Amino acid sequence: MLKRIKNLVGTVCLALSCLAVVPNSAFAHGEKALEPFIRMRTIQWYDVQFSQDKLAVNSEVAITGKFHVAEDWPSSVPKPDMAYLNVSTPGPVFIRTERYLNGQPWVSSAALKPGGDYDFKIVLKGRLPGRYHIHPFFNLHDAGAVMGPGHWVEVTGDAAAFSNTVKTLGGATIDMESVGFANGVSWHGLWIVLGTAWLLWWVRRPLFLPRYKMLQSGREQELITPLDKTIAKGILVVVPLFVFGAYALAESQYPNNIPLQTALDQIDPLPPVVNTSLVQIKVTRTEYHIAGRSMNMVAQIHNLSDQPVQIGEFTTANLRFINPAAGLPAKDQGDTMVAAKGLTVDDAQPIQPGETRTVRIAAADALWETEKLEGLFRDADSRMGGLLFLYDAGGKRYIASVSTAVIPKFD
Numbered sequence: 001m002l003k004r005i006k007n008l009v010g011t012v013c014l015a016l017s018c019l020a021v022v023p024n025s026a027f028a029h030g031e032k033a034l035e036p037f038i039r040m041r042t043i044q045w046y047d048v049q050f051s052q053d054k055l056a057v058n059s060e061v062a063i064t065g066k067f068h069v070a071e072d073w074p075s076s077v078p079k080p081d082m083a084y085l086n087v088s089t090p091g092p093v094f095i096r097t098e099r100y101l102n103g104q105p106w107v108s109s110a111a112l113k114p115g116g117d118y119d120f121k122i123v124l125k126g127r128l129p130g131r132y133h134i135h136p137f138f139n140l141h142d143a144g145a146v147m148g149p150g151h152w153v154e155v156t157g158d159a160a161a162f163s164n165t166v167k168t169l170g171g172a173t174i175d176m177e178s179v180g181f182a183n184g185v186s187w188h189g190l191w192i193v194l195g196t197a198w199l200l201w202w203v204r205r206p207l208f209l210p211r212y213k214m215l216q217s218g219r220e221q222e223l224i225t226p227l228d229k230t231i232a233k234g235i236l237v238v239v240p241l242f243v244f245g246a247y248a249l250a251e252s253q254y255p256n257n258i259p260l261q262t263a264l265d266q267i268d269p270l271p272p273v274v275n276t277s278l279v280q281i282k283v284t285r286t287e288y289h290i291a292g293r294s295m296n297m298v299a300q301i302h303n304l305s306d307q308p309v310q311i312g313e314f315t316t317a318n319l320r321f322i323n324p325a326a327g328l329p330a331k332d333q334g335d336t337m338v339a340a341k342g343l344t345v346d347d348a349q350p351i352q353p354g355e356t357r358t359v360r361i362a363a364a365d366a367l368w369e370t371e372k373l374e375g376l377f378r379d380a381d382s383r384m385g386g387l388l389f390l391y392d393a394g395g396k397r398y399i400a401s402v403s404t405a406v407i408p409k410f411d
Contacts, residue, residue, distance in 0.1 A: 035381075044316070102270060132152070278303075285407070
């Protein structure tokens with residue numbers, strides 16, 4: 001018996017010690033929750049950069065980058081006719097001060113066009129000190145959030161020094177951190193008191209079994225007294241009148257106001273880049289080798305440019321596979337999931353101008369498994385999508401969007 005007690009105490013101590021070292025920062029924001037085919041074949045992020053890793057309270061960090069809206073949009077996912085770009089953070093640790101899409105200030109949701117490319121910029125202002133992992137992401141109507149690459153950002157300074165003041169249409173300057181706080185507390189308190197009083201009015205009398213017996217004996221008319229009806233009628237009249245009166249008072253006090261916006265912006269994609277049409281790629285077969293954690297593609301590449309080109313990178317669902325033979329830097333800020341030597345091509349020779357070549361491309365790394373993308377072949381829609389980047393000797397980049405069915409290989 002004593003031995004069992006000691007074992008139990010030891011188990012409890014071990015559990016408490018484990019809880020003591022659990023970090024208080026959020027390490028992920030659900031980027032692995034969506035099915036692989038949605039993450040790979042909807043919003044394809046690239047060139048995402050964070051202007052700085054460390055900033056003080058009241059200072060700003062800018063997130064910039066581009067994304068491609070996949071042509072092979074999954075049939076089971078609603079079209080991106082309504083999408084909203086935001087930033088995922090572990091709580092209100094930043095405030096968003098600016099947001100642009102293709103250089104245009106952007107407030108509402110927008111309709112995205114499959115096959116189009118867009119660039120974006122989001123400016124955040126540091127609010128609470130700490131170290132946070134943040135992501136740009138798109139909320140797709142009826143589909144969920146498609147996360148972009150994440151990055152660690154540290155905010156230093158004193159939280160009490162944070163300032164968030166704006167000027168109203170009437171010329172007054174207000175603090176957004178405290179304006180309307182007392183009014184909101186008062187309204188919540190009013191409805192809590194009213195609701196509690198109405199609840200207690202009915203709870204004060206016998207409940208459940210006594211009332212059930214009265215119903216069974218045909219005395220249901222006695223359950224609601226004339227006073228109950230009078231009070232209910234009074235509430236039915238007084239509450240709407242009070243609400244409309246408060247609304248009229250607020251309108252007279254703040255005659256100039258801007259309501260919440262519900263418009264749907266129509267922002268055209270970036271103009272087509274000539275480079276994207278100079279190198280044409282068609283993937284004819286794709287296999288995922290489960291044991292080797294490798295996505296193997298057979299692609300036919302037709303080089304219509306006047307320079308030799310070489311495959312340098314493959315990216316999908318925020319994973320980046322770099323071909324070391326191309327001599328390209330990973331351009332990793334420390335958070336992007338990069339396999340610096342994860343991309344190999346069976347023929348390393350550059351593809352000459354006017355040449356059409358069939359190559360075998362392998363994107364291999366444990367990231368397929370750790371990011372829960374290896375389950376693609378278990379989805380109802382076992383197709384993968386991504387972006388292939390090719391480069392010529394001068395560093396010019398050619399981008400091709402690829403999509404194909406995936407065949408699992410178990411050997």
